[in-house]
Amino acid sequence: MRPYALYGLAAILLALSFALAQEVDPREEAKRQKELLLQTGGILPTELIVAQGEELFFRKGPSGKTMAECDFGLGKGVLEGAAARLPRYFLDTGKVEDLDSRIVTCMTRVQGFKPQEVKRSEVVAVAFYIASKSTGHRIQVRLLFPEERALYALGEQLFYARSGARDVGCATCHVTYVGRRAGVLPYADVLGKDQSWTHWPAYRYSNDQAWTMQDRIRACYGNIAHPQPALYSTPILALELFLAYNNNGALVEEWPAFVR
Template sequence: MRKNRLYRVLGLALLGFALGVALTQGQQELDPYKEAERQRELFRQTAGILPGELYAAQGEELFHAKRGPKQVSLEACDFGLGPGKLEGALTQLPRYFADTKRVEDLETRIVSCMVRLQGFKPEEVKRDEVKALVAYVASKSSEMPINVVPRTSQEIAMYNLGRELWYHRAGDRDMNCAICHEAYAGRKVRLSPVRSPRQGLSNEWPAYRFEADKLYTLQDRIAFCYESVGIHPPDYYSEPYIALSMYMLAEATRGKNRFTEMPGFTR
């Protein structure tokens, strides 16, 4: 029932999006933040709810449902603050977890809990369900300060790997993350402002991207960057995503950034 409602409301919301596109055609240049806010309000007026909120509602249902071969919920999953405690959990991820003996970001932690607690095989975990669960858990950290500080040897090693990947040039275009997000920080690329990690590059994810009409997690956003420079992205939940997330969010912490409204709404 919830899924059908999701589709019905998203269908109505897309009408609002189409209207917004029609209203903005012919303009030479749009401020992406103002345009995102306008599209956000169109969704509110048309459907009375934002797509990100619908994904979070779907994630809440999945979180509390008894599922998998073991027929248990995810309420016993510990995101770093204790089993089932979600308020502010996103603010301190990635981090090292003793039960898995690895550093995990939010997405990887959700998958490991689905496997260990619910009994799913890794290949049975559905990407769309992980994204909905990300939206729900993230919704409990809206507007909170980012607080990712590598302390353990494992976290420091992951941060160092993330920094190495950030500056590593690769692909046919010989690109790295820093070429865009440091050399062009404060400027615009395809109308969108470019930010460095300390300026809050990673503080709006997960977010619904109205141009793509789907929810993006931070791993989705990193994959998009890989594809944009002609590099095949790694497999989801793999170490490069965790390492880059650790590096960006630790730098965002140094810049005293907060998460935006979670899930966000962006271009």
């Protein structure tokens, strides 16, 4: 081969690698998909779910009360920035609650729904609506109460724990493998650098699903063939508090987010 032919080959390989890199840049791809959906539908799926959540928020429950009677951490009916400060300890339940579980608390304790009447799809829609009021806010989660500190410690322990035949845990993928690719997506540094806490709740265009962080974490447990902790359960809340605290200061660019 003549020397300049090598340059030609190198140029082709370089162009190819750029093309490939572009194809798998998840953020750019998400932006493109968002544009596409907006052009075809005129409205984004995230906006539809937020609107649905708003309707549910102002729907009266069996007690005659709407969710505006509930305290999401900043006082009755105050939603601006509230989701960016969750999970947190609530005196009325004596528990640390995240957005999802606080919505369930509101529906059952204030609105008078029976626990079995609480539909997951409704909780997610309301979570989308409340989270939308924190766009532009920074994550600000604190460990003031002993209950918060205890749950954080449990979350940290669960995050670094490993189990199963492959001896893996959260930290295997989200600390050790950070930057490597998991199929299309790179493993995220969920402990702050990638501001992962701000990516959920989100609409996933790849499979048309609306997920909160609870769904995201449960899916990760599924990936490693580990029994999935139930929704609203202590292990999920513990991991959430641990992750949220480590993402303190991160700016919420857009809630709900739009991801692959």
